[in-house]
Structures are given as C-alpha cells and as structure tokens.
Amino acid sequence: MNTLLRDRLSAPQAAWVQQRMPDAVIVRDMSWHLVASIVLHVRGSLGGETIDAVVKAGDVTNHHIAREIAAHTRWTHDLVSTQHSARLIDADSDERVMLFELLPGALVEATNAEWETGTYTQAGALLLRLHSQDRRMDAEHEARANARAIQWLDGEHRVTPAIATRARGILADDPAPPVEVVPTHGDWQPRNWLIHDGVVRVIDFGRFAFRPPSTDLLRLAAQQWRGRPDLESAFFEAYGPDPREPDRSRISALREAVGTACWAHHVGEERFEAQGHRMLAEALRAF
Structure with missing residues (x-):
C-alpha cells in the first residue's frame, strides 16, 4: 500500500x-x-x-x-x-x-479573475443551468433552516448575548411559509470556481441540497458584490431575474450570518468569523 x-x-x-x-x-x-x-x-x-x-x-x-x-x-x-x-x-x-x-484550472479566489465581470457572467450562466433542472414546493424548508440557525446560537460562539437574543427571537417568530426550492450548490463563490483559458468551472458540491435559489447568492452578496454592482449586474445578465424576494431574503441573510459566525468560530477561522459578525450586524439592520 x-x-x-x-x-x-x-x-x-x-x-x-x-x-x-x-x-x-x-x-x-x-x-x-x-x-x-x-x-x-x-x-x-x-x-x-x-x-x-x-x-x-x-x-x-x-x-x-x-x-x-x-x-x-x-x-x-x-x-x-x-x-x-x-x-x-x-x-x-x-x-x-x-x-x-x-x-484544468486554478481557483478563481485571490486571482484577477475574482474581480472581472466576465467571471460572473459565466458563473451566472452555470448557476442557471443547475437551478433550472427542477423546481418543487417545500413546506418545511424554512422551519428546518430556522431551527438549524437557532441550534448554532445555542452552541459555542462569540456572538454577543444581545445580538444572539435578537437573532434567536426573529428566527423563532418567523412564520416559515412554504417556499419553492431548486437544486443548489450551497457554496457558490470564487473559492469553488476554477478558471482555465478564460473558462469558469465549478467544484465542490459538498453542500448540495434543495433550497430556495436565492440562497446560492448569499455569499457573493456578502463578499465580492459589496461595492461592486458591476459584478452583480454581470451575473444577472446571464442568470436572469433576481430570485431574491425581500422578506424571505432577510431571513436567509440572517441565517447565513449566524451560520458563518458560529461555524467559523468552531473551526478557528478568525477572518471568516469576523465576516460573519459583520454579516450579522447588517442582517439585523434589515429588521
């Protein structure tokens, strides 16, 4: 061996x-x-x-x-x-x-391609192909996702008590309506894209699940699209209409922030944890 x-x-x-x-x-x-x-x-x-x-x-x-x-x-x-x-x-x-x-290829993250509009046009087209394969209604998705976020808050983390209490209350009071779900990647961002000879490819489906399509946009919105509306526009030129619905997107952003801050603390990734705390503050301002 x-x-x-x-x-x-x-x-x-x-x-x-x-x-x-x-x-x-x-x-x-x-x-x-x-x-x-x-x-x-x-x-x-x-x-x-x-x-x-x-x-x-x-x-x-x-x-x-x-x-x-x-x-x-x-x-x-x-x-x-x-x-x-x-x-x-x-x-x-x-x-x-x-x-x-x-x-073939190198990760898009930390290369010039991470900040080029053409990368996001390709990423939008690829995500559309994934999302378009199936659509179904899920009456329990939002309740499951809220419960998972509350579970994160019940564990070990460095979220301040006041913020944790407010986030927990919003999640507990959410009506969690049925939502339309599609096949999602779960971690759609440049660290999971390869580029070779100008062509973008996708790796790592380890977080694959059926979710609302907007959930695949959360990490881009919190990272690369901040201050770069040109990248966001390039993405939707290929993807099509923005699937983010205001009320549900606020809850999704809150859950993503909770998960980011708590998971990053769990694995000792301080830079990502700091991003999670920023995301939490921004998410709570929407309520």
Missing part, C-alpha cells in the same frame, strides 16, 4: 483508491484543513492509461461526502457534459470516499 495514501486516508479508503488506481501517488494535497475532508490530486493508472484525478474523502463526522455523491448521481450531469464540472469516476458512500477526474 502506498505510504502517502495511507498517511492521508483511512486504511479502507486508501485500499479503495488503490483497487481502482493501483499505482496512485499523491501529487498535491489540496485540502483546506478546516473541516474533516481530505482532497488529494493523485496520478496513476486507470483503465490502461495514466491519468490525473482527485480523491475526496471524509471521516465519520463528515456529512458533505453523502451530499456530493447525491449531487453527482443526478444533478451535475448537465455541467459535466460540457466539462464545466468534474466527472465522478467512482464513489463509496459507506467509506466516504470519491474519485473524480481532475479539471
């Missing part, structure tokens, strides 16, 4: 990879090291040829692997067909490990 694979993966996960790529070696560790997820660029033989691939694996606490497998089982096919998302080669949900083709 390859020692490097064994060092980064569980023994069953490493064995699973080597059953498919017997001579696989790690080229680069691409993990974020913030959550219980390992992402490895590997090279080895598959089907009689040497290829570059991506191994993604998680431990028993990782719930993102199951979501990503679900996404690739049905909902990424359209994007994969045009090479705008990676093809899933194989996966084992019990062992929480996946093998993908390696897409």
